[in-house]
Amino acid sequence: MDLNRNEVIKAGKAINSAEKILLISHKSPDGDTIGSNLALYDYLLSLGKEVTPVCTDLIPEPFYFLEHVKAYQNEFTSNDYELVIIVDCGAHYMTNFHETQPELFDKSRPVINIDHHPSNDGFGTINIIQTNACSTTRIIYEMFKILKWSINRNIATALLTGIFTDTGSFMHSNTKSSTLRTAGDLLSKGADLRSIRKYLFKTTPLSTLQLWGRVLKNIHINENGVTMTVLNQNDFEETKADYSELTGVIDYVNSVPNSDFSVMLTERDGTVKGSLRTLKNDIDVAEIANEFGGGGHKKAAGFTVPGRLEKEIRWRVVEG
Ligand SMILES: [Mn+2]
Structure with missing residues (x-):
C-alpha cells in the first residue's frame, strides 16, 4: 500500500x-x-x-x-x-x-x-x-x-x-x-x-430477520436487468427494526445471477435512500449514485434524495 x-x-x-x-x-x-x-x-x-x-x-x-x-x-x-x-x-x-x-x-x-x-x-x-x-x-x-x-x-x-x-x-x-x-x-x-x-456475523435479532424477510420478498428484476427491492416506512415500524439492521442484506439482493446491478430503496423520514451494488467489473455504481447526488465505491455506492416511495402497479395486455 x-x-x-x-x-x-x-x-x-x-x-x-x-x-x-x-x-x-x-x-x-x-x-x-x-x-x-x-x-x-x-x-x-x-x-x-x-x-x-x-x-x-x-x-x-x-x-x-x-x-x-x-x-x-x-x-x-x-x-x-x-x-x-x-x-x-x-x-x-x-x-x-x-x-x-x-x-x-x-x-x-x-x-x-x-x-x-x-x-x-x-x-x-x-x-x-x-x-x-x-x-x-x-x-x-x-x-x-x-x-x-x-x-x-x-x-x-x-x-x-x-x-x-x-x-x-x-x-x-x-x-x-x-x-x-x-x-x-x-x-x-x-x-x-x-x-x-x-x-x-452469527448473531441476528428477530427484528432484523423479519426486516430482511421483507427486503427479500420485495425483490424483482426490472425490464433493464436491474435487481430492485424496496422498503417503506411501514416495514420498519411493523418489524420494529432500525435502519442499521439493513447492513448485509443487500449482498443477498446482489446475488441474483445475470443482474447488472442491484438497488435497494428505503424510505426514511421524508427521504429515500438508495443503496447500489454490482458484481460486474464494467459497471461503476458510484457513477450511478452520483447522478442522484450520492457517491461511494465502484461496486458499492449510495445516495439519499428527499421524497417518499409510491407503489406503482402496471398492467399490460398480452396475447392469450
Ligand atoms: Mn470504510
Whole structure:
C-alpha cells in the first residue's frame, strides 16, 4: 500500500503535540469507522492523552464487544479540543456535525482526515486518503507501522473489525493478498476473531430477520436487468427494526445471477435512500449514485434524495 508517508509523519507530530483529541466517526456507524476510532482511542489513551470518541448516532449493539465502546459520546464542545481526527468519512457532512459545529471544518485547528472513500475531497488539514485500501482500519494499521506504534490485543481486534466488515468477511473484491496478510498479522497480535465472528456475523435479532424477510420478498428484476427491492416506512415500524439492521442484506439482493446491478430503496423520514451494488467489473455504481447526488465505491455506492416511495402497479395486455 502506497500511503503518503509525509502526511502520516505530520499526523504523528500533530498527535504528539496535542493533549486533548477528538475522534469522530461517521453517522450510521459501521465496523470500519468504529474500529478505526477505537484503535486510535486505545493507543492515544496509552500515551496519556485526553481523548473523546464521538458519533452523532448510537453505536449498534453488535459492536459492544469492542473495548472502550462505552466511551463514545454524541455531544461535545469542539473548542475543548486541540486536534480532531476524523475516520472513514467520505465527506465532511458524513460526520453530521458540519451544521452544528462548523468550526470543526474552518481549519482553525488541525484536522486529520483518514479515509478510503474515493469521494473524499481532503477536507482535513492533514489528509491520509488511500482509495485502494479495503478499509480505513487497514490505513490505520499502516500508520501504526510507519510511526512504529505498537499494536496490542484491543487495537488488533478493532483494526480487524474494520477489515472484516468492509470486505464482507473477505468476500468482496477489495480483498487482496495484502488484506489477508494484514489480517494474519492482527491475529498473531491477539485479535479476537471469535468475537468478531460471533457478534457481527452469527448473531441476528428477530427484528432484523423479519426486516430482511421483507427486503427479500420485495425483490424483482426490472425490464433493464436491474435487481430492485424496496422498503417503506411501514416495514420498519411493523418489524420494529432500525435502519442499521439493513447492513448485509443487500449482498443477498446482489446475488441474483445475470443482474447488472442491484438497488435497494428505503424510505426514511421524508427521504429515500438508495443503496447500489454490482458484481460486474464494467459497471461503476458510484457513477450511478452520483447522478442522484450520492457517491461511494465502484461496486458499492449510495445516495439519499428527499421524497417518499409510491407503489406503482402496471398492467399490460398480452396475447392469450
Ligand atoms: Mn470504510
